Amino acid sequence: MDVLRRTPAVMEALxxxxxxxxxxGTEGPDTxxxxxxxxxxxxxxxxxxxxxxxxxxxxxxxxxxxxxDRFRHRKRNAGRTLESLLDEFARLxxxxxxxxxxWRLTDAELDxxxxxxxxxxxxxxxxxxxxVVHDLGHxxxxxxxxxxxxxxxxxPWVPYLPVLTDHERPRS
Amino acid sequence: MDVLRRTPAVMEALxxxxxxxxxxGTEGPDTxxxxxxxxxxxxxxxxxxxxxxxxxxxxxxxxxxxxxDRFRHRKRNAGRTLESLLDEFARLxxxxxxxxxxWRLTDAELDxxxxxxxxxxxxxxxxxxxxVVHDLGHxxxxxxxxxxxxxxxxxPWVPYLPVLTDHERPRS
Numbered sequence: 186m187d188v189l190r191r192t193p194a195v196m197e198a199l200x201x202x203x204x205x206x207x208x209x210g211t212e213g214p215d216t217x218x219x220x221x222x223x224x225x226x227x228x229x230x231x232x233x234x235x236x237x238x239x240x241x242x243x244x245x246x247x248x249x250x251x252x253x254d255r256f257r258h259r260k261r262n263a264g265r266t267l268e269s270l271l272d273e274f275a276r277l278x279x280x281x282x283x284x285x286x287x288w289r290l291t292d293a294e295l296d297x298x299x300x301x302x303x304x305x306x307x308x309x310x311x312x313x314x315x316x317v318v319h320d321l322g323h324x325x326x327x328x329x330x331x332x333x334x335x336x337x338x339x340x341p342w343v344p345y346l347p348v349l350t351d352h353e354r355p356r357s
Numbered sequence: 358m359d360v361l362r363r364t365p366a367v368m369e370a371l372x373x374x375x376x377x378x379x380x381x382g383t384e385g386p387d388t389x390x391x392x393x394x395x396x397x398x399x400x401x402x403x404x405x406x407x408x409x410x411x412x413x414x415x416x417x418x419x420x421x422x423x424x425x426d427r428f429r430h431r432k433r434n435a436g437r438t439l440e441s442l443l444d445e446f447a448r449l450x451x452x453x454x455x456x457x458x459x460w461r462l463t464d465a466e467l468d469x470x471x472x473x474x475x476x477x478x479x480x481x482x483x484x485x486x487x488x489v490v491h492d493l494g495h496x497x498x499x500x501x502x503x504x505x506x507x508x509x510x511x512x513p514w515v516p517y518l519p520v521l522t523d524h525e526r527p528r529s
Binding site for chain 1: 360477478494500503513514
């Protein structure tokens with residue numbers, strides 16, 4: 186939770202008020218801009234981690250998660266401003282962390298099983314840890330995408346700045 | 358400058374008050390922890406970008422930069438707290454940006470040449486752009502290193518979280 190609560194402030198510091206050339210740049214066709222990443226994180230708050238945690242904690246006969254739509258945000262956020270997405274993400278994250286804290290999860294509950302549609306058997310502990318790493322990975326993505334907007338500007342420095350030649354890697 | 362001024366707040370949001378398990382973890386022997394990265398950025402403020410910009414702007418006969426010591430921070434910051442490094446970085450960055458702003462650089466000045474000890478001919482414009490990308494790359498590094506501290510915890514999710522299997526790449 187100490188990492189999860191930090192992410193809205195990190196997004197805020199990186200992106201609030203930044204020029205569109207930074208916020209809307211991508212790594213090429215079908216890759217996310219920083220704006221898209223904030224939208225993707227909002228999707229995570231609304232449809233992924235807490236929703237899946239509830240499925241596990243319900244201890245029902247079917248603990249299989251719904252598939253996650255990585256592109257839900259595209260239609261949802263057309264016409265939105267980056268600022269309104271940052272506000273919304275912070276609000277959703279705060280509410281979800283309040284929910285998570287209210288559960289006062291025990292070790293036994295953290296070991297409860299769920300079923301991921303592709304990965305198979307997982308536990309609530311795995312799910313919550315993946316939420317943290319998902320945040321950190323997407324912060325890394327935002328700064329990598331921003332860095333690439335300046336690739337031409339650094340001239341001969343490219344080989345000393347490996348972030349410029351890191352690639353988006355498809356999820357297996 | 359709009360990106361450079363954001364980095365201290367990003368570091369602050371990510372790292373102030375975080376547990377040592379996040380701040381001091383590395384990617385293995387001879388790799389940097391988040392604490393080390395903040396120290397490395399302080400070295401950049403004290404010995405790299407503004408120092409090199411002054412060499413270029415002095416228009417002297419020798420515009421060759423000194424080699425940068427990537428490990429200066431190790432001895433310098435032994436025994437320091439992360440919090441004191443964050444404060445120091447924010448102070449140094451603010452002062453350097455005030456200096457940069459005070460120069461009111463023209464396009465002609467941005468095209469002035471310097472000589473990098475390994476890369477050869479560069480311009481002030483390249484140097485300042487590399488400062489921006491250097492920041493972004495090290496933010497990516499911090500969150501990647503933090504993510505890896507949770508690699509075991511995410512269990513079956515590893516293949517869906519590529520930040521966990523990204524590697525530190527040596528600079529050529």
